Amino acid sequence: xxxxxxxxxxxxxxxxxxxxxxxxxxxxxxxxxxxxxxxxxxxxxxxxxxxxxxxxxxxxxxxxxxxxxxxxxxxxxxxxxxxxxxxxxxxxxxxxxxxxxxxxxxxxxxxxxxxxxxxxxxxxxxxxxxxxxxxxxxxxxxxxxxxxxxxxxxxxxxxxxxxxxxxxxxxxxxxxxxxxxxxxxxxxxxxxxxxxxxxxxxxxxxxxxxxxxxxxxxxxxxxxxxxxxxxxxxxxxxxxxxxxxxxxxxxxxxxxxxxxxxxxxxxxxxxxxxxxxxxxxxxxxxxxxxxxxxxxxxxxxxxxxxxxxx
Amino acid sequence: xxxxxxxxxxxxxxxxxxxxxxxxxxxxxxxxxxxxxxxxxxxxxxxxxxxxxxxxxxxxxxxxxxxxxxxxxxxxxxxxxxxxxxxxxxxxxxxxxxxxxxxxxxxxxxxxxxxxxxxxxxxxxxxxxxxxxxxxxxxxxxxxxxxxxxxxxxxxxxxxxxxxxxxxxxxxxxxxxxxxxxxxxxxxxxxxxxxxxxxxxxxxxxxxxxxxxxxxxxxxxxxxxxxxxxxxxxxxxxxxxxxxxxxxxxxxxxxxxxxxxxxxxxxxxxxxxxxxxxxxxxxxxxxxxxxxxxxxxxxxxxxxxxxxxxxxxxxxxxxxxxxxxxxxxxxxxxxxxxxxxxxxxxxxxxxxxxxxxxxxxxxxxxxxxxxxxxxxxxxxxxxxxxxxxxxxxxxxxxxxxxxxxxxxxxxxxxxxxxxxxxxxxxxxxxxxxxxxxxxxxxxxxxxxxxxxxxxxxxxxxxxxxxxxxxxxxxxxxxxxxxxxxxxxxxxxxxxxxxxxxxxxxxxxxxx
Numbered sequence: 001x002x003x004x005x006x007x008x009x010x011x012x013x014x015x016x017x018x019x020x021x022x023x024x025x026x027x028x029x030x031x032x033x034x035x036x037x038x039x040x041x042x043x044x045x046x047x048x049x050x051x052x053x054x055x056x057x058x059x060x061x062x063x064x065x066x067x068x069x070x071x072x073x074x075x076x077x078x079x080x081x082x083x084x085x086x087x088x089x090x091x092x093x094x095x096x097x098x099x100x101x102x103x104x105x106x107x108x109x110x111x112x113x114x115x116x117x118x119x120x121x122x123x124x125x126x127x128x129x130x131x132x133x134x135x136x137x138x139x140x141x142x143x144x145x146x147x148x149x150x151x152x153x154x155x156x157x158x159x160x161x162x163x164x165x166x167x168x169x170x171x172x173x174x175x176x177x178x179x180x181x182x183x184x185x186x187x188x189x190x191x192x193x194x195x196x197x198x199x200x201x202x203x204x205x206x207x208x209x210x211x212x213x214x215x216x217x218x219x220x221x222x223x224x225x226x227x228x229x230x231x232x233x234x235x236x237x238x239x240x241x242x243x244x245x246x247x248x249x250x251x252x253x254x255x256x257x258x259x260x261x262x263x264x265x266x267x268x269x270x271x272x273x274x275x276x277x278x279x280x281x282x283x284x285x286x287x288x289x290x291x292x293x294x295x296x297x298x299x300x301x302x303x304x305x306x307x308x309x310x
Numbered sequence: 311x312x313x314x315x316x317x318x319x320x321x322x323x324x325x326x327x328x329x330x331x332x333x334x335x336x337x338x339x340x341x342x343x344x345x346x347x348x349x350x351x352x353x354x355x356x357x358x359x360x361x362x363x364x365x366x367x368x369x370x371x372x373x374x375x376x377x378x379x380x381x382x383x384x385x386x387x388x389x390x391x392x393x394x395x396x397x398x399x400x401x402x403x404x405x406x407x408x409x410x411x412x413x414x415x416x417x418x419x420x421x422x423x424x425x426x427x428x429x430x431x432x433x434x435x436x437x438x439x440x441x442x443x444x445x446x447x448x449x450x451x452x453x454x455x456x457x458x459x460x461x462x463x464x465x466x467x468x469x470x471x472x473x474x475x476x477x478x479x480x481x482x483x484x485x486x487x488x489x490x491x492x493x494x495x496x497x498x499x500x501x502x503x504x505x506x507x508x509x510x511x512x513x514x515x516x517x518x519x520x521x522x523x524x525x526x527x528x529x530x531x532x533x534x535x536x537x538x539x540x541x542x543x544x545x546x547x548x549x550x551x552x553x554x555x556x557x558x559x560x561x562x563x564x565x566x567x568x569x570x571x572x573x574x575x576x577x578x579x580x581x582x583x584x585x586x587x588x589x590x591x592x593x594x595x596x597x598x599x600x601x602x603x604x605x606x607x608x609x610x611x612x613x614x615x616x617x618x619x620x621x622x623x624x625x626x627x628x629x630x631x632x633x634x635x636x637x638x639x640x641x642x643x644x645x646x647x648x649x650x651x652x653x654x655x656x657x658x659x660x661x662x663x664x665x666x667x668x669x670x671x672x673x674x675x676x677x678x679x680x681x682x683x684x685x686x687x688x689x690x691x692x693x694x695x696x697x698x699x700x701x702x703x704x705x706x707x708x709x710x711x712x713x714x715x716x717x718x719x720x721x722x723x724x725x726x727x728x729x730x731x732x733x734x735x736x737x738x739x740x741x742x743x744x745x746x747x748x749x750x751x752x753x754x755x756x757x758x759x760x761x762x763x764x765x766x767x768x769x770x771x772x773x774x775x776x777x778x779x780x781x782x783x784x785x786x787x788x789x790x791x792x793x794x795x796x797x798x799x800x801x802x803x804x805x806x807x808x809x810x811x812x813x814x815x816x817x818x819x820x821x
Contacts, residue, residue: 180681180691187678190667196626197664198679198735199650256669256719 010252010263010299014270021277029280036162042272043165044220044227048236049243049264050172051216056247056259057176058209059189060108060115064123065243068097068214069221069236071130076222077231078133081142094218100126101214105207130233140230151227161223168216173261185209186258245296246271252299270295313340314373315504316361316473321370323356323528330356331528334370338473343495343505345515345536348525349548349781349814354508357525358475362394363387375472393466394475399458403451408433410450411465436464440497455483456491463498474498475506478612480514492518510611512541512818524548545818549811582773583654583743585623588632592618593797596632600743600773605765607788608777609813615797616777617659620745624656625649637742650679653742653772657732659751661725665732668721672713673702675720675731680738705734710760726757733764742772749776750783762787781810796820 022030048065055062072093079089100122107118153160176182184205187195196202220239225231249270250263271292278288318336323329331353338344348354359365361372363381372379374390381387387394401410408429409417418425433446444460445453453461459479466474476495480488495518499505507519515522516536524532524547532539532547581599588596593615600606608616621627623634625644634641636652646656658664666675677684677698684701686694699716706716709730713723720731729749736744746765750758765787768774778784784791790804793816800816 174690178692178695180685180693183674183678183681183693187667187670187674190669191663193658193664194667195678196646197656197658199647200678201647258669 010249010270011266013295013299014266014273017270017273017277021273021280025277025280029277034276034280036159038269038272038276039162039165040159041276042268043159043161044224045239045242045246045271046165046265046268047168047223048217048220048239049246049268050168050261051213051220052243052247053250053259053261053264054172054185054209054213054216055115056244056251057185057189058206059192060206060209061244062101062104062119062210062213062217063116063240064100064104064119064126065213065217066236066238066240067123067127067130068100068217069224069239070231070233071126071236072097072218072221073225073231073235074130074134074139074221074233076147077139077143077225080144080147081139086144086147090222093222094215097218098211098215101211102207104214105210106203108210109203109206127233134231134233136233138230138232143225143229148226148229151223151225152229161227164219164223168219169261169265176261181205181208189258242271245292249296249299314338315340315342315375317373318357318361319371319373321357321360321372322368323353323360323365324368329528331360331367334525334528334530335533336523336530337533338504338506340472340502340504341499342520343499343507343518345507345509345519345522346525347509347512347515347522347544347548351527351780352525352548353528354525356528358394358477358506358508361387361392361475388469391470391472392475393469393471393473394477395459395462395466395479396477397479399462401450401458401461404449406449407444407446407453407461407464410461411436411468413465415468432468433464436467440464440467440494440501442494442497454487454490456487456494459491460494463494471503473504473506475508477508478510479507480509480511488514488517510613510818512544515544516541541818545814546811549814582637584633584635586633586635588619588622588634589630590618590622590627590632591630593622593794595798598792598799598802600775602773603769604789605769605774605776605787607784607791608775608794609779609781609784609791609817610794611817612779614794614817616794617747618797619794620656620747620775620777623649624654624745626656653740654745655736655741655743656745657736657747657749659747659777661728661732662721666720666728669719671717672706672711672720672723672731673699673716676702676705676716676735676738679735683738701738705737709734709737709764724754724757726753726760729753729757729761730764733761740771741768743775744768744772745775745777747777748779750778750780781813784813785810793817 018030028034048069051065052062075096076089076093079093080086104115104119104122107113107122108115149160150164151161155163176185184195184200187198187200188202188205192202217236221236224235228235246267247259247264249267250265251257251259253263253266254260274292274295275288278291283291314337316336316338318334321331321334321336323331334353334357336357346354346357356365360367361381363384363386366382372381374392379390381390402413405413408426411433412429418428430446437444442460442464444457450458450461463474479491483491495505507515509515519536521533521535522539522544523530524544526548580602582602583600585599586597588594596619598606608620610616618627622629623644625646625648629644634644636654639652641649641652649656662668667678670678680701681693684694684698686692702716705711706713711723711727711730711734713727720728723731744765749761749765753761765774765776776784776787785808788808790802791808791813792802793800793813795817798820800819803812803816
């Protein structure tokens with residue numbers, strides 16, 4: 001029994017939460033429409049959490065993710081308002097953010113500075129740039145309607161942001177599980193020294209991981225701006241802790257206790273379902289935060305035994 | 311004068327498969343500094359650990375301060391007045407001497423604050439007692455190494471201490487610092503404290519010790535006053551007191567025969583690795599060649615610089631000067647990935663820390679450096695898992711790695727089988743040079759033989775360098791033996807020159 005709980009506890013938790021809400025709000029919560037809603041609501045968290053998963057695989061943290069998301073939203077909106085084409089702006093912003101991540105990786109891997117401190121500082125710096133560029137205001141007038149499809153449009157009745165989430169999950173699941181890059185990243189996270197002795201280029205791999213995670217954060221910021229039809233210099237703030245919470249929840253999903261994409265997806269769903277269900281029940285948002293925090297702590301404590309001593 | 315402080319009588323200790331100590335007597339007087347010397351594996355640390363209450367002797371008795379001691383825990387040893395100071399010193403770098411010395415004794419308080427004056431007073435009293443001078447206000451990280459030792463020693467005297475054991479105190483000291491430390495040790499000794507001094511550096515022993523006890527292969531082979539002995543004789547004692555020998559009889563002759571057999575079977579003898587005048591942190595003036603088809607052993611005492619040298623060649627440590635020529639090509643700035651590409655592999659000493667990703671499976675560990683061979687759709691770099699499985703399964707069979715399945719996480723394997731994984735991951739491709747750093751530490755006898763066979767096989771297709779601190783192992787498997795001490799190669803022995811005595815003599819050169 002204990003074994004089963006340990007193995008499937010997190011997943012069973014998700015099911016339990018869904019069943020509970022279904023009883024409390026029959027006819028409203030357990031509907032196709034609501035589930036589709038939930039998937040759309042979590043799509044942003046899912047994309048940025050994939051980035052967080054990426055850096056956690058190599059055993060690092062990127063605390064600049066939220067700043068990157070805000071930065072990307074503001075710069076994208078700003079450039080669009082100035083009149084540039086979104087087909088130019090979006091790739092440009094993604095690329096800039098990717099380079100920013102590479103730079104984080106350079107400081108962490110080549111100069112051996114703790115990722116915690118590196119990304120906290122670089123994130124603060126980027127936040128300053130974002131404020132400076134936006135002058136601290138919300139950018140909303142003049143954003144072309146065409147840009148809004150990413151966050152608000154649908155294809156065949158499916159929200160585009162949900163589709164983006166699915167595509168990102170598939171790409172990164174493939175990358176983590178089927179490619180050499182993924183294997184190398186897990187090896188670095190498992191034992192950096194042994195990886196170096198095995199001829200893996202630690203610096204390059206770490207830079208790529210930070211670069212991709214930054215890119216994903218930027219993508220989140222862009223979709224968020226599109227969804228809201230506006231960009232605010234701190235819009236991404238709420239995602240930082242949530243994204244890491246989902247990765248930690250996801251790590252409890254498998255015995256190995258490694259960050260992994262299916263796990264992160266389950267973590268994202270747990271967060272999304274909780275938020276959705278509690279809102280339907282009319283629970284105040286501050287109470288939602290308390291409950292969400294408590295549930296994550298409970299899950300980690302319960303599953304925490306899996307972090308074995310060497 | 312014979313005011314005996316410690317008497318250990320007929321101490322026996324056996325570990326599974328190894329007789330570590332047999333019938334060892336050891337005595338120490340009050341106010342005496344006694345050096346304890348012997349080769350790696352001679353039993354020094356076992357003896358000290360028994361005294362420290364970490365191990366229990368199988369047989370034998372310990373008398374201390376006139377009473378029989380029953381030591382079952384380190385705590386009891388400390389209570390009895392024995393203090394052990396190890397190289398690491400265990401000081402908190404950003405605490406000052408006073409704070410370090412008081413750590414663990416409960417800082418005295420006055421109201422809401424620490425009573426720093428009382429703490430300082432006590433430390434100053436202790437310093438006065440021993441005539442020590444020491445900066446007690448700066449964080450210990452700013453102190454010189456001998457001063458850090460003083461802090462650790464003073465800490466020991468916060469409790470009743472009659473015997474002090476110093477484990478390699480001078481490994482990291484300059485000559486001047488050594489003299490400073492010795493002056494302070496003399497002060498301690500004059501106050502009737504007995505000191506056991508463990509060191510590899512023979513010259514120091516003659517400078518500080520009053521007497522010396524020599525262990526060899528778990529037996530005491532000499533206990534002499536320092537005036538009755540010289541350096542030459544001491545080395546002889548460590549090497550030739552053949553009371554019994556674990557390996558030599560079994561190993562020597564077959565090894566010789568094997569070398570002859572191998573010499574015949576090996577055709578090419580070209581130089582495949584040449585190192586010229588290499589200098590870096592912890593080594594200098596390193597020059598040697600490795601021929602195709604040979605095993606070159608590297609022997610030295612701990613800290614002789616062997617591992618640093620090899621790490622530098624592999625590209626893990628900086629090279630200040632010198633040349634590395636691999637297969638006729640000069641390697642400009644080595645880094646592990648490039649060296650591996652060129653066919654040079656370093657198999658590190660610490661399997662768990664440096665050799666394996668413990669949380670990955672046997673199969674994943676084996677394929678880790680070889681993933682390039684298993685790729686499908688080159689653009690996507692997809693790993694062909696079928697191909698990977700087949701190759702790693704083949705290795706598991708070939709090396710007889712005992713695991714329930716290749717997809718078991720490698721941390722569940724025994725030491726010997728883990729070592730086979732560490733080696734096995736390099737066998738999917740032809741390599742030229744293998745460097746092994748202590749390949750058989752913590753491995754049982756059976757697996758050890760298999761590792762030797764592997765090393766022999768590998769040397770047929772290229773060259774092998776083996777760092778080992780096990781003399782009989784080095785003699786058994788090497789065609790030539792390079793001996794290092796204090797960061798330099800002191801000689802390279804071949805053929806009949808390879809003997810325990812010659813090797814040891816070289817290994818004590820300059821120390």
